[in-house]
Amino acid sequence: MRRVRYESPGGPLFLEEAAVPEPGPGELLVRCEAIGVTLPVVRKVTEAAEPIALGGEIAGEVVALGEGVGRFGVGDRVTGLCFGHGYADFATLHESMASPIPDSATAVDAVALVRSGLVALGALEAARPEPGEAALVTAAASGVGHLAVQLARLRGARRVVGAVSDPAKAAFVRSLGADTVAVYGDESWGEPVDYALDAVGGELLTPALAALAPGGRLVAYSSGGGTIRAYDLLVGAKSVIGFQMARIARGRPESYEKWRRELWRLFAEGALKPAVHGEFGLGDAARAHAAVEARSNLGKVVLRP
Structure with a gap:
C-alpha cells in the first residue's frame, strides 16, 4: 500500500510503499476513503523534534478485525481518530474511537463533520x-x-x-x-x-x-x-x-457519544453543513498541509486515497 511519511522536522512529505498493517486486539483495519488534515498534525510536522506518524481523522470501509472487536464487522463504514499512520491506503483504528457512518453520508462528509x-x-x-x-x-x-x-x-x-x-x-x-x-x-x-x-x-x-x-x-x-x-x-x-x-474522549465518553449523535442528527436535517475546501490525493499531502498552514482553507482539507 501507499503511505505518506517524512524523515526530518519540516518535511518534505513523500509517498512510500509499506505493508498493509495488521489490526491488533480491539482494532479495525480500514480501507481509507477520506483523511482529514488538521492544524495540530501540520504543526507537529514542522515543530516536533523527531518525525511522527501522520495520524488523524480517517473514514472508510472495515476490511479486517482484530481480536475482541464486537461492535463492528467487515464491510461496515466507519470514521474515527487514528493515532498511528493515517495518511495511507489502509490504517488501523481502535474500536473505541470508531463510529458508524450513516448511509446518507459519504466518507468525505464524515471526516469534515465528526472530529471537527x-x-x-x-x-x-x-x-x-x-x-x-x-x-x-x-x-x-x-x-x-x-x-x-x-x-x-x-x-x-x-x-x-x-x-x-x-x-x-x-x-x-x-x-x-x-x-x-x-x-x-x-x-x-x-x-x-x-x-x-x-x-x-x-x-x-x-x-x-x-x-x-x-x-x-x-x-x-x-x-x-x-x-x-x-x-x-x-x-x-x-x-x-x-x-x-x-480529555472528553477519555474521561466523559457519554458526552463524546451524545455529541456525535447530535452532529449526525443536525447533518441529516440539513441544519449543519460541513464545507470541504479541497480534496487532495495522497501524493499531494504537502499541498494539503501548505493550505492549512497558510490558513487559506475555507472549510475542511481532505486527502482522498
Whole structure:
C-alpha cells in the first residue's frame, strides 16, 4: 500500500510503499476513503523534534478485525481518530474511537463533520451559551470554525462574529450565518460579545478577551499557545476556559457519544453543513498541509486515497 511519511522536522512529505498493517486486539483495519488534515498534525510536522506518524481523522470501509472487536464487522463504514499512520491506503483504528457512518453520508462528509464538529460542539458546550447571547468565533473559516459558527447560531446566538485572517474569507463566513466578519489586527469588532471560541491563540488572545462583555467567557482550544494578564480578567470579571477534546474522549465518553449523535442528527436535517475546501490525493499531502498552514482553507482539507 501507499503511505505518506517524512524523515526530518519540516518535511518534505513523500509517498512510500509499506505493508498493509495488521489490526491488533480491539482494532479495525480500514480501507481509507477520506483523511482529514488538521492544524495540530501540520504543526507537529514542522515543530516536533523527531518525525511522527501522520495520524488523524480517517473514514472508510472495515476490511479486517482484530481480536475482541464486537461492535463492528467487515464491510461496515466507519470514521474515527487514528493515532498511528493515517495518511495511507489502509490504517488501523481502535474500536473505541470508531463510529458508524450513516448511509446518507459519504466518507468525505464524515471526516469534515465528526472530529471537527466534536471540537466545535465541545468548545461551545464549555462556553455555556444562553439563547440571545452574542458569540465570537476565531478561525471562522477553518475546519472547526466554520462548524462552530453554524452551531452557535443553532444554539440561539442572536449575533455571531466570525474572525478571520483574510478579508477574502468574509463572504464564505457570512454564508455560514455570521452577522459580522472581522479581520485579525482590526480590533473594532463591534459590540462586545458574551462568549468567544478561540482556535488561534498567540497574539489573538488579548483582543479576543477584550471583545468580551463584562462577565464574558473565552474558551481556548488552540494549540497556538499565548498568555493572558490576570488583570484583564479581573477588571471585567471575565473567565477563560481551556477545552481539550482528548480529555472528553477519555474521561466523559457519554458526552463524546451524545455529541456525535447530535452532529449526525443536525447533518441529516440539513441544519449543519460541513464545507470541504479541497480534496487532495495522497501524493499531494504537502499541498494539503501548505493550505492549512497558510490558513487559506475555507472549510475542511481532505486527502482522498
